[in-house]
Amino acid sequence: xxxxxxxxxxxxxxxxxxxxxxxxxxxxxxxxxxxxxxxxxxxxxxxxxxxxxxxxxxxxxxxxxxxxxxxxxxxxxxxxxxxxxxxxxxxxxxxxxxxxxxxxxxxxxxxxxxxxx
Amino acid sequence: xxxxxxxxxxxxxxxxxxxxxxxxxxxxxxxxxxxxxxxxxxxxxxxxxxxxxxxxxxxxxxxxxxxxxxxxxxxxxxxxxxxxxxxxxxxxxxxxxxxxxxxxxxxxxxxxxxxx
Numbered sequence: 611x612x613x614x615x616x617x618x619x620x621x622x623x624x625x626x627x628x629x630x631x632x633x634x635x636x637x638x639x640x641x642x643x644x645x646x647x648x649x650x651x652x653x654x655x656x657x658x659x660x661x662x663x664x665x666x667x668x669x670x671x672x673x674x675x676x677x678x679x680x681x682x683x684x685x686x687x688x689x690x691x692x693x694x695x696x697x698x699x700x701x702x703x704x705x706x707x708x709x710x711x712x713x714x715x716x717x718x719x720x721x722x723x724x725x726x727x
Numbered sequence: 728x729x730x731x732x733x734x735x736x737x738x739x740x741x742x743x744x745x746x747x748x749x750x751x752x753x754x755x756x757x758x759x760x761x762x763x764x765x766x767x768x769x770x771x772x773x774x775x776x777x778x779x780x781x782x783x784x785x786x787x788x789x790x791x792x793x794x795x796x797x798x799x800x801x802x803x804x805x806x807x808x809x810x811x812x813x814x815x816x817x818x819x820x821x822x823x824x825x826x827x828x829x830x831x832x833x834x835x836x837x838x839x840x841x842x843x
């Protein structure tokens with residue numbers, strides 16, 4: 611596997627289910643991100659991890675719970691979701707922002723298409 | 728309030744001609760700008776970027792222009808090819824030492840169709 615992979619690619623769940631999205635990057639990066647893309651909206655940043663530490667939580671409801679066990683893996687645990695949470699969830703990775711080098715391109719996975727019934 | 732705006736949801740261009748995709752931003756703290764391309768069922772892929780200290784960056788058929796005074800950037804594709812048909816996202820990043828450095832703010836995207 612190369613680049614950024616995400617599983618599953620498609621997920622249908624009920625509002626009472628608990629599921630997890632998985633992301634893995636094979637690029638040696640130290641920063642990982644979760645984004646949400648809803649229809650006709652821009653990509654919305656949800657969470658950022660730098661060196662396994664969460665550095666950003668963009669006012670995301672607690673029914674979304676991220677986990678970053680190491681720099682290569684990122685999970686998004688889902689429970690008691692609402693139908694409006696149906697969207698494409700994208701994972702990305704990059705080199706971590708370091709003093710003096712603040713900008714790095716992010717590499718995206720293919721996304722998980724989530725439908726909440 | 729959207730900080731990065733792509734006001735044209737779609738653009739149709741003839742093969743061989745120039746495609747110009749536009750992007751406006753409101754936050755003067757943004758100092759790095761990127762363009763991503765997205766095909767259906769795939770994640771966005773990085774295309775080209777530009778730092779605010781420059782007004783132009785070129786990579787093959789792709790050129791990005793930045794007009795800081797107008798808070799406007801554009802992506803030019805010359806010549807356009809049918810394989811360029813995709814959704815193009817503009818993104819901006821700001822220098823923020825509070826921990827969010829490097830985080831990207833995206834526009835809604837413009838769907839480019841290049842017709843043979």
